Amino acid sequence: MAVSSSLSATGVRWDLSDLEPDAEQARRDWDDLLARARDFAERRRGTVGAAGAEGLRELLDELDELTQDISRVHFYATAREHTDATDSETNDLATLARDRAADLESLLLFVELEWLALEDAEADALLEAAELEPYRHRLRVAREEKPYVLPEGEEQALNARRPAISAWESLHGRQLATLTVEFDGGDGPEPHTIDRLLSYVHHPDRELRLAALAVLYGALEGVADVQAACYDALVGDRLSIDRLRGIPDPMWPTNQRNELDGDVVEAMMRAIEEHYLLGRRWFVRKAEVLGLDRLQLADQYAPVGSDRRVEWTEAVAMVDDSLRDFDPRLGDIFRTCVDRGHVDAEPRPGKVGGAYCNSVSKTVFPFVLLNYTDQLRDVVTLAHEFGHAVHGTLSLERQAYRSYHTGLALAEVPSTFAQLLAVERLIDLEEDPATRVMLLADRAEGAMASIFRQTMMARFEGHAYAARGEGKALTSERLSGMWIEENERYYDDSIQLPDGYRLGWSYIPHFIHVRFYTYAYAFAHLVAFSLAARYREDPERFAPAYLEFLASGASRSPQELLAPLGVDLRDPQTWAHAFAEFDRCVTEAEAGVDELDAA
Numbered sequence: 373m374a375v376s377s378s379l380s381a382t383g384v385r386w387d388l389s390d391l392e393p394d395a396e397q398a399r400r401d402w403d404d405l406l407a408r409a410r411d412f413a414e415r416r417r418g419t420v421g422a423a424g425a426e427g428l429r430e431l432l433d434e435l436d437e438l439t440q441d442i443s444r445v446h447f448y449a450t451a452r453e454h455t456d457a458t459d460s461e462t463n464d465l466a467t468l469a470r471d472r473a474a475d476l477e478s479l480l481l482f483v484e485l486e487w488l489a490l491e492d493a494e495a496d497a498l499l500e501a502a503e504l505e506p507y508r509h510r511l512r513v514a515r516e517e518k519p520y521v522l523p524e525g526e527e528q529a530l531n532a533r534r535p536a537i538s539a540w541e542s543l544h545g546r547q548l549a550t551l552t553v554e555f556d557g558g559d560g561p562e563p564h565t566i567d568r569l570l571s572y573v574h575h576p577d578r579e580l581r582l583a584a585l586a587v588l589y590g591a592l593e594g595v596a597d598v599q600a601a602c603y604d605a606l607v608g609d610r611l612s613i614d615r616l617r618g619i620p621d622p623m624w625p626t627n628q629r630n631e632l633d634g635d636v637v638e639a640m641m642r643a644i645e646e647h648y649l650l651g652r653r654w655f656v657r658k659a660e661v662l663g664l665d666r667l668q669l670a671d672q673y674a675p676v677g678s679d680r681r682v683e684w685t686e687a688v689a690m691v692d693d694s695l696r697d698f699d700p701r702l703g704d705i706f707r708t709c710v711d712r713g714h715v716d717a718e719p720r721p722g723k724v725g726g727a728y729c730n731s732v733s734k735t736v737f738p739f740v741l742l743n744y745t746d747q748l749r750d751v752v753t754l755a756h757e758f759g760h761a762v763h764g765t766l767s768l769e770r771q772a773y774r775s776y777h778t779g780l781a782l783a784e785v786p787s788t789f790a791q792l793l794a795v796e797r798l799i800d801l802e803e804d805p806a807t808r809v810m811l812l813a814d815r816a817e818g819a820m821a822s823i824f825r826q827t828m829m830a831r832f833e834g835h836a837y838a839a840r841g842e843g844k845a846l847t848s849e850r851l852s853g854m855w856i857e858e859n860e861r862y863y864d865d866s867i868q869l870p871d872g873y874r875l876g877w878s879y880i881p882h883f884i885h886v887r888f889y890t891y892a893y894a895f896a897h898l899v900a901f902s903l904a905a906r907y908r909e910d911p912e913r914f915a916p917a918y919l920e921f922l923a924s925g926a927s928r929s930p931q932e933l934l935a936p937l938g939v940d941l942r943d944p945q946t947w948a949h950a951f952a953e954f955d956r957c958v959t960e961a962e963a964g965v966d967e968l969d970a971a
C-alpha cells in the first residue's frame with residue numbers, strides 16, 4: 373500500500389481517551405480487574421446452579437459489567453498495538469494484556485462450566501424464568517455444547533496448551549508478515565510485502581499485474597513447506613480435540629457459533645456452486661472489454677472504467693448521507709464516532725493493514741480502523757465498517773453485553789448491507805460514466821469474491837480436514853492439488869490459472885485462525901443482497917423492521933432474527949431471491965461496459 377503524506381486522511385487518528393487516559397492507568401486497571409475477578413470467583417464459584425433465577429440474574433449482571441471493563445481495557449492495548457507497533461510501552465502493554473486476559477478467562481470459566489453441568493430439567497426451568505430474559509437465548513445456545521464439554525480440570529488443561537498452539541499461528545503469520553521481495557512497481561526496485569504485491573491486481577498496467585503475481589508466487593515457494601506444516605499441525609490438533617470431545621463434524625464448531633444448521637450451510641453452498649456460471653459469464657465479458665482472448669488470474673480485478681479520487685471529508689459526507697438517508701439515527705452514530713476520534717483512517721508505518729470495527733462496551737462508542745487511500749473502494753470500506761458500528765451501538769443499547777454479539781455469519785450482514793446501500797448511492801449520484809462503470813464492475817466483482825471465492829475456500833478446507841482425518845499429511849503438494857481442483861471447479865476455463873497459483877492457499881489467514889470462517893462472507897453477502905432488494909421494493913415497511921433487527925443483537929437465532937425481514941433460511945427460495953439481485957448487479961455491470969463501448 374502506498375503511504376504518502378499527500379493522502380487526505382492524514383492526521384485522522386484515534387483518540388483513545390474514551391478507553392484509558394494512559395498506559396499507567398491501563399496497568400492499574402488490569403490489576404483491579406484481576407482482583408475483581410478473584411473476588412467474583414470466590415463469592416460465586418459453586419453457586420451457578422443453586423442461585424435460583426434471581427441469583428443467577430445478579431451473577432450474570434455482575435459478570436456482564438466485568439467483561440465489558442475487560443473488553444475496554446483489552447481494546448486499549450490492542451488499539452495501541454495496531455496503530456503503533458514499534459513503541460516499547462505499547463509492546464509491554466500488549467504482552468500484559470495477553471497474559472491478564474488468559475488469567476481472567478481461566479478465573480471466569482467456571483460460570484459456563486457450572487451452567488453446562490446442570491441437568492436439562494434444571495436448566496430448562498431457569499430458562500423459563502422472566503428474570504433471565506436478557507440472557508435467555510445465549511444461555512440456551514451455550515447448552516448445545518454440553519455433550520462435548522469435558523470436566524473443568526481437563527478444560528483448563530486444554531486452555532493451558534493454548535499458547536503452544538497459537539505459536540503455530542504466530543509462526544504462520546510472522547513468516548508472511550516478514551516476507552518481502554524486491555519488485556519494481558514503476559519507481560525502481562523496492563522491497564514489497566505480500567499485501568503490497570497483491571494490491572497490484574487493481575493496477576491498470578497488465579504487465580505490472582502479471583509480474584507482481586509471478587513475483588509473489590515465486591516468494592511463496594520458499595515458505596510453502598513451513599506454511600503447510602503450520603496448517604497440518606493446527607488441523608491435526610483441532611481434529612484430535614474434536615475426537616476427545618466427541619464432535620463428529622469438523623464444521624460443527626463454526627456452525628454452532630454461527631447458529632446455523634449444517635444443512636442450511638450445505639444448501640447455501642450448493643446453491644452458490646450452481647451459480648458459478650454467473651461469475652464465468654462476467655469473466656468472459658471482461659476479457660472482451662480488456663481486449664483479451666481470455667483472462668489470466670492477474671486480470672480478475674483489473675480496473676474497468678476509471679477511478680476518481682475521493683477526499684476524506686467527501687467520503688465522510690457520503691457515508692453520513694447514505695446512513696442518514698436510511699435512518700437519521702444511523703447518521704448520528706456515525707457522526708458521533710467521527711467527532712469523538714473513534715476513526716483511525718490514516719495509513720502509516722507501524723499500523724496494521726485492513727479494516728475493522730470494535731464495539732467496545734455499552735458505555736463506549738465503537739472504534740473503527742481502516743487505511744484510507746483516497747480511492748472510491750475506501751469509501752465502501754468505511755460504509756462497511758460503520759454497518760458494524762451501528763449494529764454494535766443499537767444492539768448494545770438494548771441488549772446485555774453477553775447478548776449483543778452475533779456469530780460471524782450474521783455479524784457481516786449489517787456491514788455488507790450498509791456497503792451495498794452506499795455503493796447504490798454512489799452509482800446513482802455518479803456523473804462521470806467511466807467512474808460509474810468502475811463502481812458497477814467493482815460491486816459485481818466484490819460479490820463474486822465474497823460469495824464464490826469464499827465458498828470455494830470453505831470447500832477446500834473441507835477436503836483438507838477430510839484428508840487429515842484419514843491420516844494423510846497436509847503437505848504443500850497435497851494442499852496445492854486440492855486448491856487447484858476447487859479453483860478449477862469455480863473458474864473452469866473462464867480464467868487461466870498460472871502454475872504458481874497452486875500455492876494460493878498458503879497466505880490465507882482465515883484457514884489458520886478460524887476453520888470454515890470464509891463461508892460467513894458468502895452467507896452475509898447473499899442475505900444482504902436479499903435485504904437490499906426488499907428495501908428497494910418497500911422502504912417504508914423495511915426500515916423499521918431492519919432497525920429492530922439491529923437492536924436485537926444476538927438475543928435470538930439468525931432464523932428468528934431474519935424471518936421478520938422476509939428472509940427464511942430454511943426456504944431454498946431465499947437463495948434464489950438473493951441470486952436474482954446478484955444477477956441484477958452483474959447485468960448492470962455488463963450494460964455499463966456496453967454503454968462505455970458504444971460511447
Ligand SMILES: [Zn+2]
Pocket residue numbers: 756760784787
Ligand atoms: Zn466486516
